[in-house]
Amino acid sequence: MDPLIYILDIIVFIGIFAIVALSLNLEYGFTGLGNFGKVAFFLIGAYTYALLIETGLHFVLCLIIAAILAGLIGSLISLPALRLREDYLAIVTLAFGEIIRIVVKAEHWIAHGVWGITVPPAIFWEGVSFRMTIASHIGLVFFCLLICFILVQLVTNSPYGRVIRAIREDEVAAATLGKSCFKYKAQVFAIGSALAGLGGALFAQYIGYIEPYMFMPMLTFTVWIMVLVGGPANNWGTLLGAALVQLFIRGAKMVKDYILVPVDPINLQYILLGLLIIFILLYRPGGLLKESQVKTTAVERASQWKKHS
Amino acid sequence: MINWAQVLFNSCVTGSLYLISAVALTLIYGLSRFPNFAHAEFMALGAYVGYFVAEQLGLGFPATFITAFLASGALGVISYKTVFQPLAKHGASIIHLMIASIALGFIIRHAIGEIWGWEPLSFKVAWTSFDVGMVRVSGIWLWLILAALVLAGVLHLMLVKTKIGKAIRGTSSNPELALASGININQVTATTWFISAALAGIAGLFRAAGTRLAPLLGWDILLPTFAVTILGGIGSFYGAIVAAFIIGLVENVGVVILVSLGLSTEYRMAIAFVILILTLLIRPQGLTRMFRGT
C-alpha cells in the first residue's frame, strides 16, 4: 500500500481524535470530571450523522445537529451523574457508554445493529485520486479542529476557565466563594459531549461504515491516554498527546505490514502503551506539557505592579 | 410455558459466578478504595493458566484450580507491589489508580493474547448434562455452585475467626485506627490483593470452563461484577453475596421477560448496568452499609 496514504490516514485520525481529546481535557484536565463514557457521545455523533445524511440534509447541518444532540444528551446525563463522587462518576459513565452501544446493537431498526450502516463522505469530488480524497477529509477535519481548539482556548483562558480550575482543585472552597459548581460542571460536560459528538460524526463520514463494535470502552481509554500523555489542562499538550498516541497505535499497523517481527506488533504496542501510562502516572503525572495558566489583563497588571514596587 | 425451575437454577449458576468475582472485587475496592479494572485480567489469567494446566499439560482439575488460584493471586500481589503501592505512595488520585489498573489490564491482556492468541479456545472436557426433574443441569454448573458456597464459607470463617481476617476488616473500615493498633497495613493489603486476584482467577476459570476462553473474557463479567459489588455495598462481603444472587435472578428472569416482550436478548447485559446506575444514583451505599469491623 502507498505509504503516503498511510500517513494521510493517520493525519485524519489525529485530527478526529484531537477533537475528542480536547473535549476530555476540558472535562477532566480543567474541571476534574472523570468522564469514562466518552465513546458514548462519539457514538451518538457518529450514528446521528449517519442517519441524518441519509435524509439528504446538507453535511454541515448534519455535523452541527450531531454535535448538538450529543451535547443535549450529555446535559441530560449530567443532571444525575455529576452529583456522584469521582469513582462512581467514572463507573456510571462507563456503564452508560456500554448501554448505548447495546441499544444500538440490539435495536436493528435504528441502524441495522451489528450489520452496521454505511456513511457517504461529506465532501466528494468525482474522478479524483484517492490521495486528494483523503486530503479533502484532512481539510474538513482540521477546519473543525481549528474551531474546536479556538473554542476550548477561549473558554479555558478566561475567568470562566479560572472558575472551572478552582472547581477541580476544591469544590467546597469554590462554593463558599459563590460558584455554583453544578452549573459549571454541567456546562462543561455539555460542551465536552458536543465536541465528542462532532468527532464521532467526522469519524463516521471518513470511515464510511460504522457498527457497534467500533465503539467499545477501549476508545474512551485511548482518548484518556492522549490527555494524560500530553498533559492535562493544556490544550496544546492534548494536541501533542493525540498525535503521539495515534502515531503509536497506527504506527504498529504499518510495522505489521512492512517489517517482520517475531512478536505481534499490536500486542507489543498495547503492552508498551500500558507500561508507558503507568510510567507517566508514577513519574510524570503532569504529562509532557505543563498545565496552562489563565492569562488575562490581570496578569499584565500584576507584572507591571511588580516592576514598580 | 416457562420453565421457572430452570430459570431459578440458572440464576443460582449466574449468582455463583458473580459471587466469587464480586466478593473478590469488593474486598479490594473496600480496602484500596478504587475500582480495579485489572480485575478483568486477573480473571482472564486464571482461565488461561487453568487452560494451560488442564489442556496443555494434561493434568487433572484439582491441579488446574490450585494453579489458577495461585497464579492469579501471585499476579495480584505483583500488581500491588509494582504498580498500586508505588502510586499510592506518590499520592495518586482515585482516577490515576483507576487508569493504572486499566493500563495494567492492557499489559496482561495483550501478553495473554501474545502467548495464547486471540482466537477463542475451549476446554476439551465434555461436561455431562443431565436432567434433574424439569431442570437441565451440567456438571460444571454444579461444581461452580459448590465452589461458590465453599469459598464463601471459607472466606467468612477467615474474616471472622482469623487474625488476618480481622485485620482486613479493621483496615477496610478504619485505616487510621488500624495503623494505630499496630496492624501492618502493607502486609494486610498485599494479602488482600492476593485473595482478591486468586478468587478472580477461579471465577475466570469457571466462566471459561462453562463457555469459551478469549482474552477479553474478563470484560464480559467485569461490569456486572461492578454492579454486584455496588449493589451489595462496596467493601461488604455479605452484601456482595446477597447482591450476586439478586442480580443473577434479575438477569435470568429478565431474559425471560425480554423474550416474552419480543426484545433482543442483547439487553441481558444491560440489565446489570441499569441496576448499577440506579444503585449509584439512588442509594450509593448499596444494600448494606460499609462493612464495619467489630
Added chain:
Amino acid sequence: MEETLLKITDITKHFGGLCAVDGVSIDVGMESIVGLVGPNGSGKTTLFNVIFGLHKADHGSVYFNNERIDHLAPHQVFTRGMVNAFQIPRLFHQLTTLDNMLLATREHKGDSLLNSLFLRKGWQHQEGELAGKALEILELLELAHLALCPAGELSGGQRKLLEIGRALMADPVLFLLDEPAAGINPILGRKIFEKIEHFRQRGMSFFVIEHRLEILMEFANWIYVMDKGKIVVEGEPAEVVNNPVFYDVYMGEK
C-alpha cells in the same frame, strides 16, 4: 443603634450519635467583632459550617440581614454577603495567588460561558481593575510580590494570609473567620487583628473563632464561650474572662 446582622437561634446539629452543636443561639451585630472561643471539639467549626450552609442543621434557624438562610447552599450564602475563611486554608494550589484573589470577585462578567466566548472586551477591562484591587489587598497583607506565584508554593503563614485576603476581596458584609491567627507567629497574628479592626471601621462585621484569647480580649466587642456544643458564657471580653465558668472550661482543657 446596633442592628443584628446575623441571628442564630437554637441551632442543633448531630453527627451520627454525637451532638456537635446543641441549641446554640448567637447574635452578631453590625460593625462589630464577635469572638467564639472554646476547647477543641466544642463544635465551633461545625457551627460555622452550618451557618455557611455546608451542613444542614437538624433544628433551629439562621437569619442574615433579616433573611432566613439556613436552607441555602454555600454559594447562595456567599451572594448574600457572607464570606468564610477556613481554619486550614482551602486555596487553589495550582492557581496563582492573584487567581485565588480574583476568584473571590462577587460579580465577574467573565464568569459566564457566553461572555468567555464572545464578549471578551467587556471583562478584560474588569479583570484589569479587579487585579488592581486584589494587588492593593495583597500589598496590605505583604503578599503582592507573590501575586504570580502558584498558591501551593506559599508558606503556611502566607497561605493563611491569602485565605483572609481572598475573602476580603469579596467585600463581605459579614466575615466568618476560623482561627485566623492559628499557626502564625504572634506578631503577625496581632497584625491580622489590627487589619480586622481597620476593616470593621470601614463597615465590615466579623465573627471570629479564635484560640488566642489575649488577642480577642483586645479587639472583640462581644465573646461567646462554647463547650460540648453549648454556649456556656457570653458577654464583653472583660466580663467573660472574670467569669468562673469560663475559667473551668479552659482550665479543664489544659
